[in-house]
Amino acid sequence: RAALLAACPAAGDALVVNNGAAALLLATTALAAGRELLWSRGELVEIGAGFRLAELVASAGARVREVGTTNRTHASDYRDALTSGTGGDPGAAAAGPSADARTAGPAPVGAILKVHTSNYRIEGFTSEVGIAELAALAHEHGLPLIADLGSGLLRPEPALPDEPDAASALAAGADVVITSGDKLLGGPQAGILLGRREVIARLARHPLARAVRADKLALAAIEATLAGPVPPVLTALRTDPDTLRERTDALAARLDGRAIAHDGRVGGGGGAEVxxxxxxxxxxxxxxxxxxxxxxAVVGTVQGGACLLDLRCVPAEDEDTLVGAVAAARERLRVREDRPRPERASAHASAQDAEQDPGR
Structure with missing residues (x-):
């Protein structure tokens, strides 16, 4: 907890659970169970193994209310949903979300959810509502704004200028921000909740918090990630292209290959298609x-009739190991190509038999 607050001073408090989906489940259950959760249609994310976040949230009792369309959602869509139903308690806006809003009429709105589409992008004729504008709208109606960022950045990252981060989201007014302990943070699988002290305390007191808590090893790993050396994921992300070119040229000569321009990708639920x-x-x-x-094992990219090896994620001290792996792979191919094929071996044996027994 102390390491997280030191890494993200904008947060009043922090809570760690076992993964990002659990963090979203806890936040939406504690703040909106039995009530409506406003959610843009363009942000209804499906994560790995076919799990859909909207179905996850609904399974614990929050009623997902989709607003806007797949490609365009406006502030007026959220406002219309709030005024057509029942919002929270406007009088509680200054002090934050009110627990008493749960009793404010039939099917009240419990919270607004903003989800970063960290594993895909929608481009073209698009529109979305930013966190600052959503926070103002939510607080006007006495509601909390939950921002699920997913990808793991605690602060802005120059290499990914369009990727949202927890510090900026909190500064813009989000009441609770959800991010991952792995992905771009570079630590263990975990769900991290950062936000206003009273909101985090409310989540920590909820019975579900016990079921989704992180174990001691995960907590220790997160602390080590934040307090230790720069994680490999960030080292690779910040690799200088000129330095990478020098290494690539030198190793290409050793491998009898050629250096070509190549765009890498972040992958793993962050910086989609950047x-x-x-x-x-x-x-x-x-x-x-x-x-x-x-x-x-060495995993390359097959593209343009070639096997491409990107050294961005290969530490310099492992280059000799990579050279050895390529040499061994070439040798296995050579042996396989020199080995007689079964049909050729059979034909050769028949010819030898015929020579030994001409009367056959």
Whole structure:
């Protein structure tokens, strides 16, 4: 907790649970169970293994109310949903969300949810409502604003200028921000809730908090990630393209390959489709499968008839190991190609038999 608050001073308090989905479940259950949760249609995310966040939230009793359309959602969509139903307690806006709002008429709105689409992008004719505008609207109606950022940034990252971060979301007025302990943070799988002290305390007191709490190893790993050296994910993200080019040129010469321009990707639920300009070593395409199944396994990208190796995620001290892995993969291919095929071996044996027994 102390390490999180030191890393994100904008937060009044912090709570860690076992994963991001659990964090969303806890926040929406504690703040909106039995009430409506306003949620843009363009942010109804499906995560891994086919789990849909809206179904997860609804399973614990919050009533998801979709607003806007897939590609465009406006502040007026949220406002119309608030005025057509029952909002929270306007008198509680200054002090924050009111627990008494749960009894304010039939099907009241319990909270507004803003979800960052960290694993996909919608482009073209689009519109969304920012956190600052949503926070003002939520607080006008005495409601909390939950911002699920997902991807793990606690502060702005220059390499991903459009990726939201917890500090900025809290400064913009979000009452509770949800982010991951892994992904761009670079730690263990965990769900992190940051926000106003009284809101986090309310979540921590909810019975569900006990069921989704993180274990001691995860807590220790998060503290080590925040207080220790820069995690590998951030080191790779911040790699200097010129330095990467020098390493790629040198290793391409050792591997009898060629260096080509290549855009990397973040992957793993953050910075969706954002190109990371860099370089890669182009090798024979048929090496890809051999490298993947070797020991150590090397995962390249098959593109344009070549197997591409991007050194962004390969520490300099592992370059000799990579050279050895490529040499071993080439040797396995050579042996396989030199080995007689079964049909050729059978034909050769028949010819030998005929020579030994001409009367046959």
């Amino acid at each position: 190109p990371l300009p860099g370089w890669a070593i182009a090798l024979e395409e048929e090496l890809a499968a051999e490298l993947r199944t070797g020991d150590p």
